[in-house]
Every structure is written in C-alpha cells, then in structure tokens.
Amino acid sequence: LAKTTQPISMDSYEGQEVNITCSHNNIATNDYITWYQQFPSQGPRFIIQGYKTKVTNEVASLFIPADRKSSTLSLPRVSLSDTAVYYCLVGARDDKIIFGKGTRLHILP
Amino acid sequence: GAGVSQSPRYKVAKRGQDVALRCDPISGHVSLFWYQQALGQGPEFLTYFQNEAQLDKSGLPSDRFFAERPEGSVSTLKIQRTQQEDSAVYLCASSLLVALQETQYFGPGTRLLVL
Numbered sequence: 001l002a003k004t005t006q007p008i009s010m011d012s013y014e015g016q017e018v019n020i021t022c023s024h025n026n027i028a029t030n031d032y033i034t035w036y037q038q039f040p041s042q043g044p045r046f047i048i049q050g051y052k053t054k055v056t057n058e059v060a061s062l063f064i065p066a067d068r069k070s071s072t073l074s075l076p077r078v079s080l081s082d083t084a085v086y087y088c089l090v091g092a093r094d095d096k097i098i099f100g101k102g103t104r105l106h107i108l109p
Numbered sequence: 110g111a112g113v114s115q116s117p118r119y120k121v122a123k124r125g126q127d128v129a130l131r132c133d134p135i136s137g138h139v140s141l142f143w144y145q146q147a148l149g150q151g152p153e154f155l156t157y158f159q160n161e162a163q164l165d166k167s168g169l170p171s172d173r174f175f176a177e178r179p180e181g182s183v184s185t186l187k188i189q190r191t192q193q194e195d196s197a198v199y200l201c202a203s204s205l206l207v208a209l210q211e212t213q214y215f216g217p218g219t220r221l222l223v224l
Contacts, residue, residue, distance in 0.1 A: 032210045043113070043200050043215025044152065087151055092209035096165060099144075099151035 004088045009104040018075045020103050022088030025069050031091030033064060033071045038085045038102070047086075048073070083107045111135070113216035115201050121222045122191045130186045130219045134203030141184050142213060143176055144200040152200050158184060159207055170195075191223045 005023040012018045024033070032051050036044040048055055050062040050071070061074040075082055085102040114133045122128050134141050140159055144152035145168075154168040160181035169176070173191075178184040188195055198220050202213040 034210065034212075041217070043202065043218055044213075045215065046212045049210070049212070085151075096154040096157065096168065097209055097213075098154070101149075101151050 004090055004100050006086075006088050006100065006103045008101065009106065011106045011108060012078055013108050014079055015077055018078050018082070018105065018107075020073045020075075020086055020088075020105070021070055022073070022090075023070045024088070024090040027068050027090055033062065033068075034089045034097075035060070035062065035073050036087045036089065036099070038087065044087060044099070078105075078107050080107050080109060113201055113203055113214050115199075115216040115219050117219060118217065119220050119222075121224065123224055124193060125190050126223075127187065127189045128191055128221065130188075130199050130221070132184045132186070132201030132203075132216060134182065134184070134201070135205075135214055136182075138203035138205050138214070139207055140204040140209075140211070140213075141178055142202040142204075143184070143186050144202065145170075146198040146200055146218070148197075155186070155199075188221075191221075193223050196221055196223045 032049055034049040035047045037047050038044040048060050048062045050064050052064050055062045063072045083106055085104050087099050087102040089097050116131045142157050143155040146152045156166040156176045157164050158178040161178050173189045175187045198218040200218045202215045204211040204213045
C-alpha cells in the first residue's frame with residue numbers, strides 16, 4: 001500500500017488559492033489518488049479522485065505529474081468554511097484504504 | 110436522498126459495560142466499512158462488509174469488538190466490556206460498489222466516551 005506524506009498543517013487567507021501536496025513515491029500502477037475533507041464532528045467527505053494529469057470538479061482540482069509520485073489538491077479562492085482536515089489516500093490493499101493524519105488547513109479572515 | 114446515519118451520536122459508558130453502535134448505510138450500497146478515529150488522528154479501518162459477508166475484520170482491536178450486517182443493510186458494531194482506550198469516534202461508511210477505491214460516504218460518527 002502506497003505510503004503518503006502530506007504537511008501536518010497549513011494556514012491561508014480567505015480568497016487565496018490553496019495547494020496541498022501529497023507525496024506517494026511507491027504508488028502502484030492500479031492505484032488511484034483520492035482526497036477527502038473532514039470538518040469537526042463530521043465524517044470525511046469525498047472531494048476528488050484522479051489517476052493522472054488533471055481532474056477538476058466544482059470543488060477542487062487535482063494535479064498529478066507524469067511519474068505519479070506526488071499529487072496536488074488545489075482549492076480556488078478559499079473561504080473560512082474550507083477550514084478542515086484534508087486526507088490524501090492512495091490505492092487500496094487487502095480490503096482496506098488507509099487514512100493518514102491528514103493536513104489541517106486553517107483559513108484566516 | 111438520505112445519507113449514512115449512525116446512532117446514537119454520543120454514548121457515555123462505564124468501564125466494563127457493553128455498547129452497540131448502529132449504522133444505516135445508503136440504500137442499495139453493497140459495501141459497508143467501520144472506522145475508529147482517535148482525537149487528532151485519521152480514521153483507522155476496523156472491518157468491511159460486502160452485503161452480509163464480513164470480508165475483513167483484521168482492524169478490530171480485540172475480540173471484545175464484534176460487527177454484523179445480517180441482512181446486508183443495517184450494521185451494528187458491538188463492544189463488550191468497554192475499556193477507557195475504546196473512547197473514540199466510530200465512523201461508518203458505505204459505497205455503492207465493491208471496488209475499494211470507490212467513493213465512500215461517511216456517517217457523522219458515534220462519539221464513545223468510556224469512564
């Protein structure tokens with residue numbers, strides 16, 4: 001199972017674009033990259049999933065370079081309500097997916 | 110449509126007491142997962158069902174933990190003889206298909222406090 005490394009925490013300001021990078025050096029051929037968002041007292045919520053290049057939806061963009069050893073979640077024009085923990089997940093093995101500790105994003109006014 | 114629901118939302122138990130946590134997945138979802146989340150940590154896998162079959166229970170911390178999904182819909186996580194280290198948020202998730210990289214839809218969790 002690919003191990004992921006992402007920053008423990010990040011601060012940004014309202015209206016800024018936020019980029020959170022996740023490293024996954026031993027990603028396997030069949031692995032997808034998935035990001036979840038978790039607010040306090042709630043379960044995680046799926047944000048975006050990709051395999052290669054770029055994926056965009058109404059919430060975020062996901063950039064994946066050709067070697068797929070890292071990925072960047074991009075949140076455009078963040079607001080205070082984007083303050084949350086963001087988890088990068090890569091692949092699944094043996095009937096389970098693995099959440100790390102995530103990145104605590106704090107948006108300041 | 111309704112999402113994943115869990116009950117109770119909060120549970121306080123005395124050490125040694127048995128507890129039962131309920132999960133109602135999204136209707137028609139084949140896969141159901143239980144996770145344990147300690148304060149400040151990411152969710153940790155406990156067990157996984159495909160319909161009524163429990164395919165993986167390797168994450169259950171001890172034989173005091175037991176999960177079932179008898180009719181392939183509602184699931185119950187039971188903890189016997191609770192200990193203080195069992196205090197955590199217990200999350201349930203469901204997904205439509207069996208592929209593990211499918212989107213999982215999480216419930217709000219049950220916060221268990223063992224005194």
